[in-house]
Amino acid sequence: MSRAGSLRGYVLVRIALMIPMVWVLLTVVFLMMRVAPGSPVSATLGGKLPPAEIAEREAALGFDRPLIVQYFDYLWDAVRFQFGTTVTDGQTIGSLIVENGGATLTLTVAALVVALVFGLPLGLIAGRYRETIPDAFIRVFAILGYAAPPFFVGLLAQLLFAKNLDWLPASKMASPITQATAEVHTHILLIDLAIDGNWDGVWDVIQHLILPATTLGLLVMGVFIRLVRVNVGQALGGDYVEAARARGVSERRVVSRHAFRNALVPVVTVMGLQAALLLGGAVLTEQTFSWPGLGTRLLQYLNSRDYIGVQGLITFFALIVVFISLIIDIVNALIDPRVRY
Template identity: 90%
Template sequence: MSRGGSLRGYILIRIALMIPMVWVLLTTVFLMMRVAPGDPITASLGGKLSPEEVAERQAALGFDRPLIVQYFDYLWDAVRFQFGTTITDNQTIGSLIVENGGATLTLTVAALVVALVFGLPLGLIAGRYRETVPDAFIRVFAILGYAAPPFFVGLLAQLLFAQNLDWFPASKMASPIVQATAETHTHILIVDLAIEGDWEGVWDVILHLVLPATTLGLLVMGVFIRLVRVNVGQALGGDYVEAARARGVPERRVVSRHAFKNALIPVVTVMGLQVALLLGGAVLTEKTFSWPGLGSRLLDYLTNRDYIGVQGLITFFALIVVVISVIIDIVNALIDPRVRY
């Protein structure tokens, strides 16, 4: 009867499939960077150096070799996690990720928490009480959250809650004093402060987090609300829900146990897809709030045409999306027994 797939087999296959996914991804990033006109040396130093010197530097970095050679070279580097050194500030991509990744991680996780904590219940309420006044309000809220760009929402939030009400700090990840005195353990400021037992510092970071995390969270929350609402509505009209009612299962339990859990399966999948939205939104949110994360670095490299930096960070972002999507598939398989190879 059972189609013989085991959970372990599914997970192993899913992980093995990451290899071709990552390969396609690396190739795309490589080609996109080469399609863009010019090269890093000309872009940053052209005009300042003589053409001979530019050519010399290009040769030193290997940019004069055939594309296919550069491609395999790049792949080989990627396999060893060598993404080169940025041109504008001479940092390795690895150290960039270590230095600034923590801030982006803090922001995106906080945003996801905001989106889940508010989005799921709101979606559930809207789905449970469809076509009522609360539902209408929640839907409008969801559309606004999704449609409003983070830099705009961020500016409004800064104006209202930082400038006028002065409830939260307007920008940066922590007060200068906290930032300066923090010991480095994990490169994630809030965790480092917690390890040191500096709870005032942790609170300071949390206060700084509120506005950017809510700004970014709103974006993803809109998607969650609409998705949960539709799925809960669908699940509540489902056959097994009617059957559960016919067995006298109380309505509250019908909603929580039968409808909500089934409605969450597509949400878990979409949550994986939202990581891309989240990272994209993080770039804008970080810039708006001067948040010292990878997103604001990426924008800096883009404006300075530092192709090594852009290439390295985009590859990293894309890798994260791939890894998360695999994790999401595995989580999905844990929730839904029908998902097996």
């Protein structure tokens, strides 16, 4: 089989396997939202509206139908990327994703960049100088970063860098004047300001982004540090590294060109697996820093018992994680041909 043919077959198999995975995820989300007694409308608006109006809203949303009919309607809507309309504010999940998804995307991408920029070099240093004092400090830092709850780290960061030192803003995505003067082009504030040439506004957003992105990035940074450390250590003990040293290749080049490059292959795979961790951490981080993303809206709907909003956002998060996993599998197959067989 040709190289292109094997890659095409691998991609088709991964897509075929993704279908039952998505179906199971959608089914679990649907059943979890139906465990609570009563309909989502009565759970959200019960006691606030008369029973007749609640019954009218339930009929309009289809909650008076049999459960199996609701299930198939839910699956059909999910196939068409229609995740319903919230009960509390009557907003479609699609418009909610468009308006608030940019903030969550900005935070998660910035957190991933922070994790890569600091995690990869620290993992390389720890792998190069295994069982030394720098290695011990880096390993402790990685464990603490992974184990510490994001909301706790966020509160400490706000206390130190925002309140005591007054270096960075404590919350929000930007100052009120920046948000008021920004023109909406992409619903991603940082890009919208750059399109308008408002570089003062761009710097304002970056300042507001540093603390929440670093807080969320610490959650993933520990994984990257430990992964690179282990793989660099294994690579440095390989025969091809000993052969390179025997040829007179400098130790710096052996580490950077041989050990480190081979250690990056599993990092690509793990990056996809960390998407769910980043999205889960974003919920707590956004709440801590009053970041106007999907995580903040999800907690608002949870507090108001708006199960339609919760169901729609969780479904969207699940589909995003599955899609990212598919992309990472394809990229991994391009980097390492052995994965295809």
